[in-house]
Amino acid sequence: MPSLVDAIMPLASNPGPGSAVVAAVNGDGTVDIVVGGANVPASCLEGYTDRAVDDVVFVVPVRGGYVVVNRFTTT
Template identity: 75%
Template sequence: MTELIDALLPRASNPSPGSAVVAAVLPDGTVDITVAGATINAACLEGYTDRAAADVVFVIPVRGGYVVVGRFTPPPAP
């Protein structure tokens, strides 16, 4: 049954923890994120302060949407 639900609902409508890309930073402190090709609005934890478009962020599902926990740190340069 889970496979059918996943096939019918895009991942943005069926949230799970993972990564997303910030599409835009909004004046109210929220961000628009892109998840599975869909752009949706998300709240951010206070620790994610230096928000910028194109950030790859870790998100968790909350009440049918997402909350951004923080930005993934790029690996150190070799």
């Protein structure tokens, strides 16, 4: 029997971790990332500093949203 959370939030809305591109940096410390062609808001861990548009970031899905772990390095 699925948990109540799984019944409310279908698994399709909780994809695996991966990368995304930052579309906007918001004044409240969050960013908007591009996921499936749409801009969605994401919270950021403290280690992701100097946030900038076009950063390629590692994201982890959480129920109903995403958390940005950090930017991928370019080296």
